[in-house]
Amino acid sequence: MDHNLPHTISLLTRTPAALNAFLRDLPETWTSRNEGENTWSVFDIVGHLIHGERTDWMPRARISCNSARRRRLSLLIAGTRTRGSRQVARTVAGRIRSFAVRKPVRTAWTESAARGPRAAWAHPALGVATLSQLLATWAAHDLTHLHQISRVMAHQYREAVGPWSAYLGVCTAPATALLSANEAHTHDHTGDR
Numbered sequence: 001m002d003h004n005l006p007h008t009i010s011l012l013t014r015t016p017a018a019l020n021a022f023l024r025d026l027p028e029t030w031t032s033r034n035e036g037e038n039t040w041s042v043f044d045i046v047g048h049l050i051h052g053e054r055t056d057w058m059p060r061a062r063i064s065c066n067s068a069r070r071r072r073l074s075l076l077i078a079g080t081r082t083r084g085s086r087q088v089a090r091t092v093a094g095r096i097r098s099f100a101v102r103k104p105v106r107t108a109w110t111e112s113a114a115r116g117p118r119a120a121w122a123h124p125a126l127g128v129a130t131l132s133q134l135l136a137t138w139a140a141h142d143l144t145h146l147h148q149i150s151r152v153m154a155h156q157y158r159e160a161v162g163p164w165s166a167y168l169g170v171c172t173a174p175a176t177a178l179l180s181a182n183e184a185h186t187h188d189h190t191g192d193r
Helices: 005-023 028-032 042-065 067-078 092-101 103-113 131-155 162-167 181-186
Strands: 120-123 127-130
């Protein structure tokens, strides 16, 4: 599929509402459980999305839109690979509200970025990258974590569904372990954490 910037922007601007519709008012048992040792809960995933937007996606997009600042992108990338050093709220509901408040900022930046999608810079690990590629990656990242949320929640019913688990791949899929601290430092949002 060819990258279509308006379609990407459409996806990016819907993530906060999708999280709100899917997770709002769910019992904490749905949002606090994970898939096993060293895996993330829904609470962790939503925190990761917020942290990534504030410290990774938005700053990279801003810098890539400003040619004089593009050379600083590699410094930004080197310093933003933590699991969420500044968490937003202590509840999933609080995190969803925080994410929803950011929707106008997300929308404004992605729409303004559409003016310069071919802006390019040298990524220290990936080579030449464009703003268009960054926005496509951001959308794929959001979709990856929306999928991860549904997988983590379905995992909670892996035994309750009984013999039907054979027909529900999401109940039998292996859990995805968290990255070690060293891997997280060198990881650049290319996998499902």
